[in-house]
Amino acid sequence: MIYIIGSGPSGVATAKALLARGIAVTMIDAGVELEKSKQLLLNSLQVAWRPEVAKKLKHNIHQEDNVKLSYGSDYPYQQVDKVLKIISDKNIYCKPSLAKGGLSTIWGAFNMPYASEDIHDWPFPISYLEPYYKKVLEFMPLAASKFDSTNSAPLYTDQLFTYQHSKQADILLQHMSAHKQNLFPQGFEYGSARLAVSFNSLSGLPHCSYCGYCQHGCPYQIIYSSQDTLRELEKEKNFTYIKNILVSKLIENKAGIIIKASHLHSGNELEFYGKQVFLAAGAVFSTKILLASLNLYNKPVLLKDSQHFMFPCFLYKATSKVKSEKLHTLAQAYIKLTEKNILSNRAHFEVFTYMDHYESQFKKIFKLFYPLVQYGLTPVLNRMLILQGFLHSQDSEGCLISLQEDNKTIKLQQYQFQADEKLKQIGKYLFKHRRLLGFFPVWSFLQVSKIMRSYHYGGSFPMSKNKDIVATDLLGKPYGFTRLHVVDATVFPSIPAHAITLSIMANAYRIANECNIYE
Template identity: 35%
Template sequence: MVFVIGSGPAGVACASALLAAGATVKMLDAGLELEADRRRQLAGLGAIDPAAWDGESASFLKDGVEVNRGGIPLKRAYGSDFPYRDPLGLPLVMAGVQGQPSYARGGLSNVWGASVLPYRDQDLAGWPLTTGELAPHYRAVLDLMPFAARVDGLAESFPLHHEQPGRLEPSRQAAALLADLESDAGSLAASGVNFGSARLAVRASECVRCGLCMYGCPYELIYNSAQTLERLLAHSRFSYRPGVVVERIEEQGAEVEVRGREIVGGEPFGERCERVFLATGVFSSARILLASLEAYDHPLPALDNCYFLLPLLRNRGVRDVIEERLHTLPQVFIEVLDAAVGEHAAHLQVYTYNELFRVEIANVLGPLRRLLPRVLERGFLGRLLLIQGYLHSDQSAGLTISLRRGAGPGPATLEVAGRGNPRTRPALAALQRRLWSLRRSLHALPVTPSLRVSPPGRSFHGGGTFPMRAQPSDFEADVLGRPRGFQRLHLVDASVFPSLPATTVTLSVMANAHRIGEEAVA
């Protein structure tokens, strides 16, 4: 029997590959879930058409959502913060960092934006594998999830890896932007700009375009790895053990001992197996591995993607966006490769209207909003788009992770601090200039004074703590994700990525986890 630790996207992808290869798999997980009362409310909401919702029936989805000048600090799931709760209260100190580990069933896929895009070979410079080696695993993991995409200008650089993707209708603002970009596609491509419809892990055919995606889909159409877990539970060689937090892993000859604590009561937990696949995310995996290596007080560098928000104001607006039926996930992807920005492409996700835009306008204007005629506000919203952007980890601030030994028998403290990068500010400035130069193609102006750059960790794309190498040194891993010093422990989340391309991370994490699972037991 082998253990997979964690039920997030990496965990379920790895478990799927292991089962396909003939292994018997037990998944260990903290497994926190949405509160029962919210689950009942959600079931009731999802059982009826949006036209039948009254003013209160969907209000619970928005509990705790507060928009301020820095954006939304942490995205909630159906009004709950359960994806970020620590059931044991393990000591965690964050300095100049935003981000959290997840102990939830499904991990951070409870709150992700559903964007999926593969990596390109040029993104994998310094990696001990190629996109050709990942390609069959991209296809395999896309079969685990719903997938909505189009064959467009992105396909040449970013293959679909899927025969029959679903199709989500774009909003009218997105359709207008795509039409304008298509009219200048040749010159954009020649200047290093690729674009296309956003690719999303969503059951497109069932989408009712209720506009509540940012709070959690009332019909649960956005992929959550807990959905794959439900399917795995039907497999005769798969078992699931929730309610435990793993703290340490030790190899003992041909066996691996996994130790931790029960969530209820905090009692010690311990089991043995033949092999372990660790998929708990960059923070929890670092805590477990540093403790297992007895590497206390060792500063471990971690990678991140710089995450920023930048409004775009279109030259011409779209009428009545407030009343439009639409989804509010990303609508358009734009990839910008510019030598002034850096040797790697920046990834831009364009959002069109959602109701949080109105809250943001109120925050910016304050009492002056009362003086803004409603017709002007509606016209402004019809022109407003929002870029959610990412830079490659080479151009981004990073993190430093350390584990400090606890006092007496107490648990160790995980300390996470931000680590600046002198390349970030020049890269962002160059990207803003590039977008300004594209204003005619975009038929829009970037509102550069409103650029917001989040602290390290806010992208939730963290990784690179034990990077894969062809010949690993200390605190590095081999191509099967085994940190140096281990033979039967495989790290399968983004912790093993040697770099973090700007494009979306989850699909590649799943593909690599699937690859490791398949190859480790071949």
């Protein structure tokens, strides 16, 4: 029996690769799902749109420490506090998931591969991943547009969905296209956001209505989640899915691997026995399982993070009536910055135009005075963009993660590195080139997120050509194991500055496709 632990993006990509090789697999997973009451509301919306029903699936993003919910539910994070005690420094934000589909249930859908320069410090070149980007994009949707200046990151598929930009995004992209000959020498690349969204209808399936609900959860469920692939996998005769399983430790012997686990709800201890195991539990839970399996209690390992930050900008050219515009509210565009005098690696920015969360934030700021100022805010909203930025892990703070001897408690401590000065220099550089970019950055409103808030983290057991007890080989095998492969971001040698999901899936597919199988 071949086991996969976890149903997130790396888990389903691993399953696709193994099934393509004719290998039967069993996936074990905690598998927490959206509440039935919410799912029924969602199902009814897909039959007939009713605004009063749709409102019940919304949330205000400023609540609960900016926790992003899915359809107004915190189910992606449920049960974690019952099975894992997290002790962390105040500047660390740790929200792992036990959901079916993992954190792909709440991601932003930005879907871009790494380029060669992004993984210059990895033990293999981009050519190792390129065939597997193509494999993943055979079952993962990709929407892209004509505005794309990035030659270093190919599309890797001809099966593209298209989408319409917001009016603000059109203004921005047209401006940058008009100035691209001057932007490139200053280290800027730009383009339409590449999104894992099935915007256009296929075979009678729902399509995007540009309702603006993306940040709350798509009512038509056309934003990709690994749950989509899992539903397809469950139709395969060689695939078995078992939920409500929480894995704690792996013990390898000559014949296979003993999987120590418990039932998620009852707590009853369980054991599974596999010839081979692929660990895809997400970077926090996979690190915890590895530390226990290697008996590395109270041994801190470095968890690398891509620093996340946000700031408002204002277009030089205004549009009108953004509040009533039909649009999607995912990223509309991206900008990349290469400036070696500031950063060791490229920075990545995702551009967001109007969404209803902006008004929620203004209500929070002005409180009782909001009714007095709301009409005066209309010209502001007609020009306002939000840029969400990410730095490479080499330019970011990280944290040390350790497992205590109770096998339930993890400690997270801030690693000694400060990104503040780099962020100030980025702000000055954007301001200097504001006319070329077409927007004015308001750096005084910069929000620097806590460590791990980007959800782009990993690298605690990095792939390496050198043997080390806190490393893996190029196929994700940890020190002392021959039948275990770690396939999620836990094995990334570093965390580049942009979307991580597609590359996690490509690397997982690569490992599952190229490793030896023990029958």
